[in-house]
Amino acid sequence: MVVCGDDGLAHRLAAELRGVYGEQVTLVVPPNERTVRPPVVGRARAASAALLDRVVNATVGRGPGAPGGNGSGGGNGEPPRGERLLETVEPSEAVLAEAGVEQAVALALVYEDDETNIRAALTARRLNPRLRLVLRLYNRRLGQHIEELLDQAATLAGNDAAAGDASTVVLSDADTAAPALAATAVAGTSKVVQTDELLLRAVERPPPAPGQVADPGLCTLALLSATSSDPAGADGSEGSGEQGPRLLPDPAEVAAATGRGTVVLEQVSYSAGAPLATGRGVAGVPPFASLFSRRLRWSLAGMIGCVVALAVALSVVTGIHPLSAFYLTLLDMFAIDDPAIGKSLGRQILQLLSGLVGLLMLPVLLAAVLEALGTFRTASALRKPPRGLGGHVVLLGLGKIGTRVLTRLRELHIPVVCVESDPEARGLAVARRLRVPVVLGDVTQEGVLEAAKIHRAHALMAVTSADTTNLEAVLYARSVRPDLRVVLRLYDDDFATAVYRTLRAAHPHAQTRSRSVTHLAAPAFAGAMLGRQILGAIPVERRVLLFAVVDVGGHPQLEGRTVQDAFRAGAWRVLALEGRPDVDERHVLRAEDRVLLAATRRGLAELLGRRGAPGRPGGPTGEGL
Structure with missing residues (x-):
């Protein structure tokens, strides 16, 4: 098995294949992994110091079965069984050949960049048509096309993908x-x-x-x-x-x-095909109820009630048909009817009242037009949290993981308020499409969580890529709401365990969970x-x-x-x-x-x-x- 990647997922995947399934693994990582702390994976931490020494095996071309490359050590500085390490900037054709792709059973490309994974997959499929490929792609639609393309290439090369397991699988760590x-x-x-x-x-x-x-x-x-x-x-x-x-x-x-x-x-x-939430618009058009504020809707309802009451009163006083009475009332309101000179006193009074209601209706109609125009103008803008919002989930971070979590929460019809510091984050377009309130600002700054209504929230999810930012946000939120349910995304497992225990001991009546995406x-x-x-x-x-x-x-x-x-x-x-x-x-x-x-x-x-x-x-x- 060959695993190529540039972050913690590659290390965890290699440890999963080696430790759980006993596979021989070649791990391909960038040279700058020397300065990046690899994640702690189960009980194989004692072998992490020996990972980089295995580049010697790759340099001289020794395979997994060479001395030091397929041993059973790991607790005394020896390499774990069946592991080999290659350091390279990118997975070029020469690097893939050196990693043994031509003889490998499966290749996992888990770089954070979709283009790097696609380029390497196309090269690997040419080197070994029978190779089982696993790609990490964030773009799901592109992933479907790439999967079909690579399977077709394998079939034309003589590898019938339908005869066994799928030869190409496209996954996303965020979706998983x-x-x-x-x-x-x-x-x-x-x-x-x-x-x-x-x-x-x-x-x-x-x-x-x-x-x-x-x-x-x-x-x-x-x-x-x-x-x-x-x-x-x-x-x-x-x-x-x-x-x-x-x-x-x-x-x-x-x-x-x-x-x-x-x-x-x-x-x-x-x-x-069920709607994500009740009252949503269709194809980007806001729902009718959101065109007018609640106060304006009550004003319009009151005006309509006055018109109906005046029409009924005119029909009773003059004895004319109700439809004719309604028509005359509207003419009086818009001042286009003749004065009721020589008419009965009741008719004259009703005409004056109709004119007064018409004067009152003009500003209401103008306000309705302005509100509707403002609603359409801001339909593509980010929404702010409503004043009376409560019982919602505050989501920190709209990156790759946060965007998928936001979509999942909305599928479950759960109210969400997002907090994002980057105005160009990829998840802002999704939040705008789902009409989810967003607070733009650094969560570590005072007043940002308050703007997200953290004091009335049901839970806080800190899923940014920075552990310290997630921890700081959770600690501040707990100072505001000691019983708040929190979920942290932390990279280091030892750090996550220590934070989890401390928060559980300090806030025994609140729920705390730490999760690692990798x-x-x-x-x-x-x-x-x-x-x-x-x-x-x-x-x-x-x-x-x-x-x-x-x-x-x-x-x-x-x-x-x-x-x-x-x-x-x-x-x-x-x-x-x-x-x-x-x-x-x-x-x-x-x-x-x-x-x-x-x-x-x-x-x-x-x-x-x-x-x-x-x-x-x-x-x-x-x-x-």
């Missing part, structure tokens, strides 16, 4: 992590996994009261850590045995567990390199549970077994079959079936018969983030 980040910030919503036929969500439920039986939903995905309610606990990050979270427990474990919350799976209805995205990229379709990954405390679509054929653990017998506690569980909305536990899985699985990372590795089976010496012991 955004649902989990958005779900973490909102109570009552949960992690969602969508397939072509159904929509599933994982819901966290507290322990049932004595004498009550909890609803198991479709199935129980996890038993939460016994320390999850402890303010000083690590939310399962260091739990073990019965104290830590248990993924995919069997029914006996669920029945025996008392005082522990659960994560259950539910099926929810889905309506394709940690959430790496399992999906690793799964794609191994030829599986990973639909999503959800965090269970500090661990990860994967949802994947797997062909039953070729897997003896599934083929010929019933759905109930195919379940392995702590490893995998069949949730649904393709073409079947309901799962019958007595259904016998056939080779032509495709199933939706919930699995741990090690469970999927064991299911495919890879070298990353549980208990392999030297591998990480947990499913932690």
